[in-house]
Amino acid sequence: MKVVVVGCTHAGTAAVKTILSENNDVDVTVYERNDNVSFLSCGIALYVGGVVEDAQSLFYSNPEELESLGANVNMEHDVKNIDTDNKTLTVENLKTGETFEESYDKLVMTTGSWPIIPPIKGIESKNVVLCKNYNQAKELIERKTDKQKITVVGGGYIGIELVEAFANDGKDVTLIDGLDRILNKYLDNEFTDILETELKDRGIKIQLNEMVQGFVDSESGDTTTVVTSEGEYESELVILCVGFRPSTELLKGKVDMIGNGAIIVDDYMRTSIPDVYAAGDNCAVHYNPNGGHAYIPLATNAVRMGFLVGKNIKDTKMKYRGTQSTSGLHLFGFNIGSTGVTAASSGAFGLETKSVLFEDYYRPEFMPTNEKLLMKLVYEKETLRIVGGQVMSKYDITQSANTLSLAIQGRMTIEDLALVDFFFQPHFDRPWNYLNLLAQKALEQEGLINHVEKESFDQA
Known part of the structure; x- marks a missing residue:
């Protein structure tokens, strides 16, 4: 059997290794x-900030x-067309310009994503530069050396991590975002308010609710003014981090996709065309909080999905368990974890929820x-099923986001979490673990208990 893999970052690398x-x-x-x-783009900010000194260490294959x-690995080869009826590809060798046809028995599409480039x-x-791949990371390192005024457009994870890296490097940093909060996909306002204050206290300019309308170079070309709906910001370097789009043009109109072009796959990573598989950032994922499809480009999803392509390339052996969009962030000493929906986003996923802050x-x-x-817990109003959670502390609490992720995947209720058996050791937690207490707060809100069971340690 002949398998052709198109694209080889996280999902592609995992698929190739598992198949073989x-x-x-x-x-x-x-x-x-x-x-x-296999370039880990999530490490770019660490590279820019000098935490990772050698960019080669961001490759794991x-x-x-x-x-x-x-x-049979063909680098710098661009697939130009796919004929799914005849199971052939048209490929261009980018080094020589030669074009040729390739056949396959099964096709694996792991073409990933690309930064959204607005028509501004x-x-x-x-x-104005992007931040996604190895070459762009190298360009950022080379160009930041003699730049002082840096503007980052986009307040998601990558944008915020770059803001921290540049600020720690003594740069004059401006962050621009069209929405009213940073990290709005991952955290509710109780968390982002704290982080925004922290950024401002460190001298970072945060310009929210501002849409970028244009970039105007100076006569010398040494600076560029970012023009927004509310102001103008002179910059020596502008980094665009406004999100990603799936790279699925080769299969457009040929396989089932969601609205943004992400490919829909079944539990075994098969597309709507027999013998065509897909995995990674070019795919929609099964989103466990609401049981629907969502576009969540994360390396963790990509590696899992690529692995499952390998397991199921011949027969249906292992099912995809879906995702909760679990993620973590270290920002200015805060350790942050998030999973599932937020209170603010739950409605967009068709969920009626309630939440508690603890x-x-x-x-x-x-x-x-x-x-x-x-900590915050988000749960379904009718069933009391846990569908989201957020945690933040100067203490490393991020593994609790993984625990909450497991609770969502296992369809646990607030009562289940309130009574989970967690260990107690004074170095690490209380006799009632903080996740127990968080869920008990939700039970108290529902009138199912009278108070949160916090202990009196004066008598311990």
Whole structure:
């Protein structure tokens, strides 16, 4: 059987490795338009900020490794067309300009995503750059050295992490976003209010509710003014981080997709065309909080989906469990985790929810040091099923986001979480773990208990 894999970042690399490790009779050919595979773009901000000194460490595989496993790897080859009826591809060798046809028995589409580039006047300026792949990361490092005024457009994870990296490097940083809050996809306002105050206290200019309308270069070309609906901001370097779109043009009109062009796959990573599989940032995922499809481009989703392509390339062996869009962030000393819907986003996913906010210390007051936790639980109004959660602290509480993710995937209720068996050790938590207490707060809100069961440690 001949399998052709188009695109080889996270999902593609995982698919190739799994196919070859579990099958001795499968011929795997890879076509990748870039000159590298498996680049962890989530580490770009760490590279820009100097935490990671060698960008090569952000790769966890390479063409040579895939070839050693038995793959036929073709770098800098761009697939121009796919004929799904005749199972053929048209491929261009970007180094030589040669074009040729390739056939397949099964096709794996792991073409990923690309930054959204809005049709804004002046966007072609040399001072306006993207932040996605290895070459763009290198450009940021090279160009930031002699730049002082830097503007980041977009207040999602990548944008915020770059803001922190540049601020720590002593740059004059401006953050612009068209919405009224940073990190609005992941956190509710109780959390973002704290983070926005922290950014402002560090001298970062935050310009929210401002739509970028144009980029105007100076006569010398050394600076670019970002023109928004509310003001103008002179910059020496502008980084666009306004989101991603799935790279699915090759299959447009050929397979089922959601509105933004992300490919719909079944539980075994098969598209609506037999023998065509897809995985990663070019796909819609099964979103467990509401049981529907959503576009959530995360490396964790991509690796899982690519692995499942490999498991199911011959037969349906292992089902996809869906995702909760679980993520974490370290920002100016805060450790932040989020999973599922927020109170603000739940309506957009067709859910009627309620939520509780809970603040506590992570361990007993008799311990010599301590840190406060801020936690929020979002649950379905009728069933009391947990559908989202957020946690934040100077203490590393981020693994609790994984616990809440498991609760959502397992369709647990607030009562289930309130009584889960967690260990107690004074170094780490209380006899009632803070997640127990968070869920008990929800039970109290529902009138199912009279008070949150916090202990008296004076008698401990």
